[in-house]
Amino acid sequence: MQTEVIIVGGSFAGLSAALMLARARRDVLVIDAGKPRNRFASHSHGVLGMDGIAGSDLLKTARQQLLDYPSVRWLSGEAVEAAVGADGVQVSLADGTLATARKLLLATGISDQLPDIPGLAERWGSTVLHCPYCHGYEVGGGAIGVLGGVEGAAAKAALLADWGTITFFSQGLPITDDEAASLQQRGVQIETTPVVAVQGEQPQWLELVLADGRHSAQRALFAPALQAMATPLVEQLGCRLVDSPLGVLIDVDAQKQTSVPGVYAAGDASVIGNITLASAEGVRAGVGIHHALVAEDSRPRPTAG
Template identity: 75%
Template sequence: MHPDVLIVGGSYAGIAAGLILARARRPVTVIDAGQPRNRAASHSHGVLGQDGIAGADLLRNARQQLLDYPSVRWVHAEAVEAQADVGGVQVRTGDGQVLSARKLLLATGVADQLPDLPGLADRWGSTVLHCPYCHGYEVGGGAIGLLGGHPMSAAKAPLFADWGNVTFFSQGLAITDEERAAMHVRGVQIEETPVVAVQGEQSTWLEVELADGRRVAQRALFVPALQAMATPLVQQLGCTLAESPMGVLVEVDAMKQTSIANVYAAGDATTVGNITLAMAEGVRAGIGVHHALVSEDSQP
């Protein structure tokens, strides 16, 4: 069956969009390499009706429900090249498959770019975390750190006080008087000696190593992870990118169409969000793609 739509990325946004299109009885092919952004996290929280479910289980259930629709095909492969023009789209996979369709939806997500500190990446998803709304409750209070260095870090520090006793490691970031006052009111401690590494093999806490040799025990260290595109397809296609405080995002209109004809995008690649927001973006994209298909089908 020749698909109307190719969806690259079979995580939350991609599956949500596929479900909308499948329910519109449109043939859809999902291309996915099995590397969701949250693969390092053991559980997913804040998802309505699914709070605490393992991310792998959530995706497996969603994928199976999508594949129950006969118009859906799943291709387990990495999309390595894409082309698009007014006549349609084409995607080549790493194993040599060439797939064509009328529309392409990029639900490829982002790659988190962690600060370059020894020990940080090894603990990503366990004691080194990004989103307090996703993981803060499970940390369980106590001493938690927030790594500075990003321009928005100081302004966000007072938020973290709802999840523990916060130390803000400024990493040389200039802190305004207003930011300093807000942190003081919220009980946030400021540490201006730079962090040079994180240490410890424990599963529920770590030690932050400072430039002067001190080590500070923390239940968790939250870090500002900048976002980069998780796939070269965005640049290959020439999609316009927009700068955000956390990195680049694909620029889309209200119907989730990119600057390139027949190419749409949704999920973390288009908005700074979480699982729920990614799914919502996927729904919007699915509706937008369906409207475009119907508009074309209605031409005399």
Template identity: 65%
Template structure:
């Protein structure tokens, strides 16, 4: 059997795309390895009508609803490789199966490379965070930190002042006079001594430990994780990548098609976003992919 589309990745973007195709009565296979990026967070916030519900629960509900459509099949597996064929693409899984598809949609997400700081990884998604719109309100104000050293750190520190009293840990970065003045106006404290560890009963955070032995009390620490592609398939298929302030992103056009004809991409691999944006990206990709299928089906064959 040849599916109209194989969607690799069954998180928010992949499920949203699959739903659009299912509602067009297209044959869809979703292959998912079961490791969504937001699995470290206990709750998801900022999702209209679903605020505060765990991301895992949102995905569970979405999957149940999606599989009510008779043209959708779900496979819990990991894709090892994908290649072009005369009729589309062949997808090969770790489980040893091969699936044929007219089109591919990569919703494979990204992998976060966390700063190498003792105590950070075990607090990721709980008291060490990356998105103030997702988690800032729940901190409830008070002392929060930002681990600097990133080109956007100064801008982020000023933004975070909306959610608490901010300490920007320079972490080796330098600030020009304009940045320093702007941060002062926002009430941001700049700490130039290196952070060497985090303290508190994990996954909670009580303080940042500095190289000179001081402790800076904190309720939460924000970091900017370096992003890498969540799957080697993107580069294996030859999709072009673009640099962003946080890492590489898949280059897509307005229809969410990559630089490789027939291969679409959506979600965190294409945009710096959140659940809502990933859903929207998936919807756009699913609709665009369907339009391409219809165009092929209605083309005049000489």
């Protein structure tokens, strides 16, 4: 299967990039495994003009609109291998399908790596959350826990004081004098005894079990999630990674080009953000890829003889 651009990942960044390229009348193939990062949340908030819409509904509408463009094709499946050669890029799917193109966009997102605490993963996206701007308002105030154990967690606890009455569970990580002063100024309570389990009938209530046997009732718990690449394609291609406060990201330039010629990246895999920022980065990638294609098409071709 031959096309001009392959986009791996049909969520907000991938669809936004595909839309730009389709409107530039370029042939695009979107490969999507149907596992967007926000699939654990029932609704999406902070999206201008669509606040509170279910992320799945937003993606469904975007996909329908995209597929109205005749130059767009869609493959439902998992991309498992990718390589760059002299003639462009090649992507293999789990079912054996092979696709080739001039350019490749990785809009594959990241995988959230939660702390290994029983009961935490089951409540991810419900009463265990990560982004106050996405979910804080809906918690509705009251007792809110912030789980520490990673760098910057104390600052997040101070930030979250605008959304409720905060208890910061330090999980054994030392708190500096400056952090303690900031937390005190913001009215944040500090609990040094580690959280060892999470209980509660979601989404009605949440109870944190501490190492000393005490229980702490909370309306929600904001927990750190370290970022890992959601696909092996990044490593296979040799894309350069950079460290971030929450893990690793793909290193890209202003046009979303990675360190590998012909390979681009956009969305959560290359920037810490939300739906709006992922969509914006997808637009930037789509435009960047189109400019690169035009530049290649503008070069004089060798004449015979």
